Amino acid sequence: MSSLTISGRHPLSPFGITPKVVILVLILGIGTIPPLLFLIFASVHSFNPDGSFAEMTLAHFHEIFTSRAFFTSLFNSVVYSFGSALLALAIGAAQAWLAERTDAPFRQWLYVTAIISLGIPYVLYIVAWLLFLGKAGSVNQLLAFLFGGTGPYINVNSLGGMIFIEGMLWSPLAFLLLSSVFRNADAAFEEAATMCGASLPATLRHVTFGMAQPALFALALLVFIKASESFEVPALVGLPGGTRVVTTTVYQRLTLDMPPSVGSASALGVLLLVVMAVLLHFYGRLSAQAHRFRTVTGKGFRPRVIRLGRWRYPVTVLIALIPIVVVIIPLVTIIWAALLPFYQPFSIDGLSRLRLTNFIQVLTSPSARGAVFNSLVLGAATATLVTALGAVAGWCVARRVTGGRLIDALAALPLVFPAIVLGLAYLQILVHGVALYGTLLSLILVSAVAYIPYGLRYAQLGVIQIHPELEEAAGIAGAGYPSTFVRVVLPLLVPALISCWLFVFLLAVRAMALVLLLAGPESQVVAVSLFDLWNNGPIGEVAALGFVWTVIMTFFSVAFFVLARRYQLPIG
Amino acid sequence: MQHDYPEWRLPVAALTALGIAVAGPAFAQDTAVIDKIAVYKGADREKLLVEGAKKEGTVTFYSSLTVDQALRPIVAGFQAKYPFMNPRYVRDDPPQMLQKLMAEARANNMVADVFENTGLEVPARRAGIVRPFWSPEVEAYPKEHRSPDNYWAATRFSYLGACYNTNLVKPNEAPRTFEDLLNPKWKGKIAWSSTVIGSILFITGVRNFMGEQKAMEYLTQLSKQDIAPIASTNRAVVDRIIAGEYALCLDSFLHHPIISAKKGAPVAPKPMDPVMTLSSSVMLPKAPPHPYAAMLFIDYLISVDGQKRFQAADYFPAHPKVPAKDDLNVIVPSKIGLKSNVITPEMMANELPKSRAIYQQLFVK
Numbered sequence: 001m002s003s004l005t006i007s008g009r010h011p012l013s014p015f016g017i018t019p020k021v022v023i024l025v026l027i028l029g030i031g032t033i034p035p036l037l038f039l040i041f042a043s044v045h046s047f048n049p050d051g052s053f054a055e056m057t058l059a060h061f062h063e064i065f066t067s068r069a070f071f072t073s074l075f076n077s078v079v080y081s082f083g084s085a086l087l088a089l090a091i092g093a094a095q096a097w098l099a100e101r102t103d104a105p106f107r108q109w110l111y112v113t114a115i116i117s118l119g120i121p122y123v124l125y126i127v128a129w130l131l132f133l134g135k136a137g138s139v140n141q142l143l144a145f146l147f148g149g150t151g152p153y154i155n156v157n158s159l160g161g162m163i164f165i166e167g168m169l170w171s172p173l174a175f176l177l178l179s180s181v182f183r184n185a186d187a188a189f190e191e192a193a194t195m196c197g198a199s200l201p202a203t204l205r206h207v208t209f210g211m212a213q214p215a216l217f218a219l220a221l222l223v224f225i226k227a228s229e230s231f232e233v234p235a236l237v238g239l240p241g242g243t244r245v246v247t248t249t250v251y252q253r254l255t256l257d258m259p260p261s262v263g264s265a266s267a268l269g270v271l272l273l274v275v276m277a278v279l280l281h282f283y284g285r286l287s288a289q290a291h292r293f294r295t296v297t298g299k300g301f302r303p304r305v306i307r308l309g310r311w312r313y314p315v316t317v318l319i320a321l322i323p324i325v326v327v328i329i330p331l332v333t334i335i336w337a338a339l340l341p342f343y344q345p346f347s348i349d350g351l352s353r354l355r356l357t358n359f360i361q362v363l364t365s366p367s368a369r370g371a372v373f374n375s376l377v378l379g380a381a382t383a384t385l386v387t388a389l390g391a392v393a394g395w396c397v398a399r400r401v402t403g404g405r406l407i408d409a410l411a412a413l414p415l416v417f418p419a420i421v422l423g424l425a426y427l428q429i430l431v432h433g434v435a436l437y438g439t440l441l442s443l444i445l446v447s448a449v450a451y452i453p454y455g456l457r458y459a460q461l462g463v464i465q466i467h468p469e470l471e472e473a474a475g476i477a478g479a480g481y482p483s484t485f486v487r488v489v490l491p492l493l494v495p496a497l498i499s500c501w502l503f504v505f506l507l508a509v510r511a512m513a514l515v516l517l518l519a520g521p522e523s524q525v526v527a528v529s530l531f532d533l534w535n536n537g538p539i540g541e542v543a544a545l546g547f548v549w550t551v552i553m554t555f556f557s558v559a560f561f562v563l564a565r566r567y568q569l570p571i572g
Numbered sequence: 573m574q575h576d577y578p579e580w581r582l583p584v585a586a587l588t589a590l591g592i593a594v595a596g597p598a599f600a601q602d603t604a605v606i607d608k609i610a611v612y613k614g615a616d617r618e619k620l621l622v623e624g625a626k627k628e629g630t631v632t633f634y635s636s637l638t639v640d641q642a643l644r645p646i647v648a649g650f651q652a653k654y655p656f657m658n659p660r661y662v663r664d665d666p667p668q669m670l671q672k673l674m675a676e677a678r679a680n681n682m683v684a685d686v687f688e689n690t691g692l693e694v695p696a697r698r699a700g701i702v703r704p705f706w707s708p709e710v711e712a713y714p715k716e717h718r719s720p721d722n723y724w725a726a727t728r729f730s731y732l733g734a735c736y737n738t739n740l741v742k743p744n745e746a747p748r749t750f751e752d753l754l755n756p757k758w759k760g761k762i763a764w765s766s767t768v769i770g771s772i773l774f775i776t777g778v779r780n781f782m783g784e785q786k787a788m789e790y791l792t793q794l795s796k797q798d799i800a801p802i803a804s805t806n807r808a809v810v811d812r813i814i815a816g817e818y819a820l821c822l823d824s825f826l827h828h829p830i831i832s833a834k835k836g837a838p839v840a841p842k843p844m845d846p847v848m849t850l851s852s853s854v855m856l857p858k859a860p861p862h863p864y865a866a867m868l869f870i871d872y873l874i875s876v877d878g879q880k881r882f883q884a885a886d887y888f889p890a891h892p893k894v895p896a897k898d899d900l901n902v903i904v905p906s907k908i909g910l911k912s913n914v915i916t917p918e919m920m921a922n923e924l925p926k927s928r929a930i931y932q933q934l935f936v937k
Contacts, residue, residue: 049698051674068936136816235803239766242937252803256768256928258695258921259670342837343815353836365640424671431679438683516668520683521632521660536638538832539811 020481021403024392028410031449035417038425039273042266051259060267067249077245080162080234081227085220087167092174093209093216095322099175100182101190101208103305104315111179111561112554113323114172118506119553120330122169124546126236127539128330129165130156131343138346157241166233168326170223176499177458181215182208183495184465190306200311214293215461217286221279222457225415229272254420265418272416280412284405294467331550338543358544372552374440374523379509379553382447383501389448390455391497395489397456398463411456414449422450423517430518438520450514451504458503462496463489498564502557509553606863610705610856611722617708621871624864626656631865633661634669634687636852642885649881650872657865666691670699673857677701682859685866688873690852691768693724694921705856705867709874716914717851717890724853724917725874726890728882731849731903732773733822734842735810735829740819746842750778753822754793763818765809766801768924770823771935775927776920777848781913788930795934814839826903827886834899846913847905851890853917 043060045053067073099110117125133139133156143153155161189211193203209216231251239248250264308315337343339354390411397408414422426446436442466489474484490497533542609620625631631650637643647659664672666689673696676682696702704722717726734753736746740761747753753762764771779787800818802809809821810828814837829841854873860866872878879891888896888904901907 049695050678050700051671052678131815134815134817239803240763240800248803252766255667255803256772256924256931258666258691258768258924259674259699260667341835342832342839343811344838345815427671427675428679431675431681434681437681516664517671519662521662533638536805536807538807538828539815 018401018481020392021396021401021407024389024396025403025406025410027389028393028407028452031445031452032410032413034429035422035425035449036413038428039266039269039417039421042262042421042424043270044267046263047261060263061271063253063264064246064250064267064271069244070246070249073244073246073249076159076238076243077228077247080159080166080238080245081224083159083163084166084170084227085223087163088170088174088223089216089219091167091171091322091326092176092219093178093212094318095171095175096178096182097204097208098315098319100179101185101187101306102308102315104308104312104319106316106319110175110319110322112558113327114175115502115506115557115561116331116550116554117168117327118172118503119510119550119557120327120334121510121546121549123232123236124334124542125169125330126165126232128333128337128543129168130236131337131345132329132333133161136345141345155241157237157239157243159238159243161241162233162237162243162245165237166227166230169233170226171326173222173454173503174219176503177219177461178212178215180458180496180499181212181461181465184462184492185211187306200306211293214283214286214464217283218457218461221276221283222415222453224279225272225276228275229268229416229418231418260420262421262424266421269416269418269421273413276412276416280409284408293464331547334543334547334550337539338541338547340540343539358540359548361541362545362548372549375509376552376556378440378443378447378515379505381444382451382508383505385444385448386451386455386504387458387497387501389452390457390500391459391490391493392485393452393456394459394461395463395485398460399468408456408460411452413453414451415453417450419450419511419513420517422446423514427517438518438523440523443515443518443523446514446518447508447511450511451507454504454507455500458496458500459493462493466492494564498561501564502561505560506553506557510549603859606703606856606858606860606866609863609867610703613706618871621864621868622654625654625862625868628862628865629656630658630660631685631862631869632683633659633869634664634673634684634689635661636663636665636669636689637887638885639663642882642887645885646873646878646881649878650869653872653877654868657868659865659869664689670695673701674699677858680859682857682861684857685860685862686854686856686869686873688727688852688854690730690850691917691920693719693853693855693917696855697723701858702855703858705870707867707871707874709871712891712893713874714892716916719853719917724855725870726851727854727873727879728852728890729849729888730852731826731843731847731888731905732777732806733824733826733844733847733903734820735813735824735826735839736820736842737813737816737818738838738840740816743840746840747820748842748844750782750790750844753797753820754790758797758820760798760800761819762797762822763800763802763809763812763820764822765806766803767805770806770809771799771801771931772924772927773848773850773915773920774823775930776923777913777915779923779927779930780915780919781846791930791934799935801935810839827888827900830900830903831886841903843903843905843908843910845905846911847903849905849912849914850920851917 041053044056044058046055046057046059048054064070095110095114098104099107131137133154135152139154140152144150147153185208189207190203193207198206229247231247234245234248235251238245246268250268254260254262254265336346338358339356340350341353341355341357344350393407393411396404423446430437430442470488470492471484474488479487533545605624609624612620614620633647635643637646643661643663647661650659651657662684669687669689670692673684673687676684677699702723706722707725710718710725713726719725734747747755747758764774775791778790782790799822802812806823806825807828810824810832812818813821814832824841826841826843829839832839854870856866856870874891876891876894879889879894882889883894883897886897886900888900895901896904905912
């Protein structure tokens with residue numbers, strides 16, 4: 001067992017645990033244990049009017065289980081979360097395979113697609129789809145025109161509509177994660193399969209995706225958990241049509257109180273914690289067989305692409321279709337809304353109304369301009385922190401060093417914290433630290449906690465592919481832990497780390513719920529003007545700001561991506 | 573694999589370290605100055621405040637006003653009047669602001685000197701984070717828009733009512749009264765915001781002017797109209813009406829459809845008698861870090877000068893001598909011959925639990 005080899009190198013450390021692991025656990029523990037305690041406390045306490053904990057109670061759990069139509073909601077929640085995970089995985093996997101394993105034309109554009117769709121502010125993305133697919137939206141209008149009658153022909157305010165939009169939202173995560181996995185997959189296996197007479201689909205099923213099993217499972221787990229606790233899509237898409245899931249009940253109750261009662265949201269977080277623990281247990285069993293998935297070995301490894309041959313043309317069509325669905329439709333809807341003085345569905349008549357007024361208003365707004373700079377700092381710092389911490393933690397987990405399971409559990413925790421609970425927990429902590437409260441630095445640290453689960457997963461899945469013989473060889477050649485990690489592991493991990501950085505950067509700059517509660521007078525510009533406009537502005541101005549935002553974020557992300565890929569060390 | 577190390581020890585150690593790091597010495601903030609000047613009525617009041625504020629140099633204003641449209645101009649106006657001041661602001665919606673204020677108060681680390689918002693008057697008082705204050709400017713305001721015990725002062729009004737899509741509804745077919753909303757032709761065509769300031773406030777308003785029993789009968793009828801709950805702000809609901817997704821909404825801030833209609837949007841406000849009228853207020857924390865500047869800022873905010881900034885920003889000033897802009901008067905009840913259904917801050921908060929229960933009983937399906 002490799003873990004024995006590695007921990008065996010430190011015979012002097014007590015309990016077989018190295019100081020570096022202790023430091024890592026400390027860092028993760030400081031980040032995740034206080035909000036965990038807050039979550040658990042808040043789930044079993046009522047609150048005083050001043051916000052402090054009152055007596056213990058199980059009322060929050062009681063409320064969830066006895067809410068009207070709880071079992072229908074629960075059933076809907078499971079279908080919705082599972083459906084979203086499946087859809088995100090299907091779209092993401094198709095994109096990743098095309099981009100990394102084939103010679104399909106224009107495949108690099110799939111990265112731009114993923115980046116743009118992550119750059120669009122979350123809620124705006126949802127609203128764009130609602131406007132496009134809604135009762136008065138273009139699709140229903142077109143169908144009414146084709147088939148007569150008044151419709152509506154499709155009802156977006158349904159479980160199907162929710163799965164569609166949530167699945168779209170998470171497909172870039174699936175794409176970025178799987179693309180880094182595919183990038184390091186050894187083509188020799190696929191070639192062997194083809195030589196033995198396996199068809200392309202059979203090779204795909206048994207070899208390409210077979211090797212990506214840990215990544216597929218990890219992704220399904222991430223999206224399933226995030227969808228289970230998501231509120232925006234269920235509320236904006238499902239609720240008007242009468243489709244309820246567990247979170248709609250919980251969060252709606254929460255917003256109908258002043259101050260918002262986080263008790264039931266915390267109780268939900270605790271329940272999700274249990275679900276996640278079970279899922280992680282199965283995931284742990286899968287990654288225990290990690291040796292099956294190692295493709296980066298000491299032998300010359302060639303991450304070569306598959307020649308598509310006659311499949312080339314249908315695949316090109318697919319490459320054109322994916323961006324249309326994932327990005328172009330919502331983006332065009334946003335641009336259309338931004339150019340109009342008020343929203344109306346696509347029409348010839350509307351063309352005469354198009355003006356740049358909303359854009360001018362946004363670009364000349366002093367607070368919006370300030371927001372961009374601070375947001376870039378927030379995003380870049382958070383992404384760097386998460387990627388660095390994730391790389392070390394992911395390696396420890398994948399190599400199953402002593403304490404690795406604790407690291408895994410700690411780093412996965414933030415996944416179940418509802419943003420509003422995490423924000424409140426840190427507000428209560430940071431307000432005591434006079435120097436940190438309200439600063440940009442505090443926003444960066446808290447964001448890093450929120451996104452560490454992704455950092456860990458990206459890196460861990462990357463390490464699983466790397467055979468430990470490379471590290472052992474370095475050890476034999478006299479390299480210590482740090483230099484083995486920096487000179488052997490990191491260069492091989494670069495594709496995963498680039499994807500991770502991008503994903504976290506784009507997620508951190510658009511996350512509002514978390515930073516709103518922590519922003520003070522000195523970090524006031526971060527995301528606040530967006531939220532302000534969001535709540536008070538007409539859709540045109542929101543769309544204009546959202547579009548400008550998307551362009552800027554896309555520009556920085558693509559620049560980072562191109563630079564990172566250019567200076568990446570050659571593999572193999 | 574070795575698992576002989578008790579792994580729980582690490583988080584415990586981490587927590588202990590964190591506890592030491594954040595607990596630190598907690599100081600009770602000094603309130604001697606604010607105790608004296610918050611309600612001071614002496615002739616030298618203004619001189620005292622200006623001299624004190626000069627030494628403090630800054631004031632931090634928490635508000636839910638729109639940043640570019642109102643918050644910046646108002647803060648700039650204050651700075652123009654007192655050039656030695658360097659004011660800062662934090663923009664938040666009511667829930668986040670209340671959570672911040674409560675956390676600051678409990679940690680004895682108050683950052684806010686003054687705050688202004690809608691619907692926080694009672695929750696803030698219940699939390700014990702505000703104190704009564706007096707400003708000479710308050711005397712100009714009529715009784716119904718003053719706090720009975722000086723815990724808040726009104727800064728601006730909002731008028732709420734229906735709005736409709738003019739492509740889908742002809743003006744003569746639009747509902748005129750609350751009873752008209754029960755017409756079966758609206759079934760499935762109405763939307764509202766499923767928030768405290770949306771559907772819940774609508775229910776409180778109806779209860780206030782109809783009386784409990786009639787209101788309950790009315791709301792039971794209304795619930796048969798299958799009103800679509802939109803989990804967004806009232807503004808976002810108006811945008812859905814404009815897009816043609818729904819014909820009618822019940823709870824718009826009436827100036828929103830006016831602003832959009834001016835740009836050509838197919839939407840019109842429909843104030844219904846009596847028109848629901850809300851006020852927003854300024855409040856004073858228990859221990860503002862810059863007490864002199866805080867009082868000076870409150871004076872400015874509710875003075876004619878400060879209120880004119882609200883007017884310029886298309887808000888409805890609370891000061892009786894500062895009217896709203898002319899084109900906004902079509903929804904001000906006193907200007908169009910309708911009655912006001914004033915929902916006081918106390919009513920809004922105290923009736924919330926019952927209205928919420930009615931909402932969940934009748935409208936959540």
